[in-house]
Amino acid sequence: MSTPARNVVIIGSGPAGHTAALYAARANLAPLMIEGLARGGIPGGQLMITNDVENYPGFPEKVTGPDLMARFREQSVAQGVEIVTDDVTRVDLSARPFRVWVGEAKEPVLARAVILATGAQAKWLGLPTEAALQGKGVSACAVCDGAFFRHQDVVVVGGGDTAMEEASYLSGLCRSVTLVHRRGEFRASKTMQARVLANPKIHPLYDSAVEEILDASRGEVTGARVKNLRTGAVSVVPCTGLFVAIGHTPNTDLFAGQIDLHDNGYIKTRPGSSNTNVPGVFACGDVQDFTYRQAVTAAGSGCMAALDAERWLGASDAH
Numbered sequence: 374m375s376t377p378a379r380n381v382v383i384i385g386s387g388p389a390g391h392t393a394a395l396y397a398a399r400a401n402l403a404p405l406m407i408e409g410l411a412r413g414g415i416p417g418g419q420l421m422i423t424n425d426v427e428n429y430p431g432f433p434e435k436v437t438g439p440d441l442m443a444r445f446r447e448q449s450v451a452q453g454v455e456i457v458t459d460d461v462t463r464v465d466l467s468a469r470p471f472r473v474w475v476g477e478a479k480e481p482v483l484a485r486a487v488i489l490a491t492g493a494q495a496k497w498l499g500l501p502t503e504a505a506l507q508g509k510g511v512s513a514c515a516v517c518d519g520a521f522f523r524h525q526d527v528v529v530v531g532g533g534d535t536a537m538e539e540a541s542y543l544s545g546l547c548r549s550v551t552l553v554h555r556r557g558e559f560r561a562s563k564t565m566q567a568r569v570l571a572n573p574k575i576h577p578l579y580d581s582a583v584e585e586i587l588d589a590s591r592g593e594v595t596g597a598r599v600k601n602l603r604t605g606a607v608s609v610v611p612c613t614g615l616f617v618a619i620g621h622t623p624n625t626d627l628f629a630g631q632i633d634l635h636d637n638g639y640i641k642t643r644p645g646s647s648n649t650n651v652p653g654v655f656a657c658g659d660v661q662d663f664t665y666r667q668a669v670t671a672a673g674s675g676c677m678a679a680l681d682a683e684r685w686l687g688a689s690d691a692h
């Protein structure tokens with residue numbers, strides 16, 4: 374005899390997943406969360422690689438990303454959320470109940486509703502010194518970490534809308550922003566480019582690539598060694614912070630071909646809701662948000678997903 378279907382299975386354990394779980398538990402849906410052993414082997418999402426968080430409301434004393442996620446998890450557990458620490462390896466969203474395969478288990482978990490909260494990951498340059506200095510001056514989120522570089526010189530790498538946004542935001546805090554882009558023109562929308570190019574604090578450096586971030590031996594950022602890709606000339610841009618803004622990758626591999634995605638790979642949700650195109654499948658957090666990408670917006674959308682799932686389950690029971 375097969376195990377009965379769970380009301381709600383939540384895939385992912387960042388702020389979106391935990392908020393969805395918390396609300397679903399409080400609605401008596403007995404949710405199951407698969408928290409994943411995502412890259413790096415730790416559940417909890419992108420906050421697990423963030424140092425200090427000063428913009429999550431309710432924490433006037435700054436809190437570290439891992440501490441904040443520990444508190445999210447503690448609250449989920451206190452509300453009765455069942456958490457499985459393993460990776461989802463496959464899902465079948467083509468028929469109800471939905472099927473979710475977890476870890477090595479042969480039999481899938483059956484789910485009446487599924488909440489997708491698998492998040493996104495920042496793309497990195499792949500330099501050894503970048504990995505060594507992450508959280509020590511190297512960041513992929515200006516809104517999260519910009520305030521640590523007030524009145525200092527920083528570098529932003531990238532040429533898309535994210536890089537323009539990061540550079541504009543940092544220009545409000547920092548003394549100077551050098552914007553390093555690998556080609557001779559930006560990819561960003563014309564409006565955002567125009568704003569950046571008119572900003573006297575932002576200095577574009579075209580046709581250039583960061584070869585090394587200095588100074589890993591001191592455990593802090595002191596500059597970026599930049600190569601001009603046209604001339605081959607190498608120079609050092611002094612800075613205390615370096616922001617990589619070359620895009621994000623949503624973690625949607627598991628769902629590709631089963632639900633509608635935007636061209637950039639993010640899950641499509643019906644505006645103003647967490648509904649995907651598959652009834653009973655909801656998405657929240659960064660896996661469906663390429664605009665705001667904040668812990669607090671992810672948490673808010675997790676709440677929406679739990680409420681949407683609860684209402685959908687209630688309506689399905691009525692039929």
Ligand code: NDP
Pocket residue numbers: 497498530531532533534535536538555556559560561618619620621637663664
């Ligand atoms: P994009 O893919 O649009 O841009 C990435 C940029 O990084 C490109 O300029 C690219 O260079 C560069 N890049 C990529 N890989 C490397 C690398 N290894 N080394 C150096 N440079 C690299 O990503 P974004 O995150 O900027 O934007 C993603 C989507 O989100 C877009 O659709 C964008 O419009 C949207 N967005 C919208 C915003 C808004 O409307 N407010 C804000 C932020 C994003 P190259 O140009 O040479 O390929």
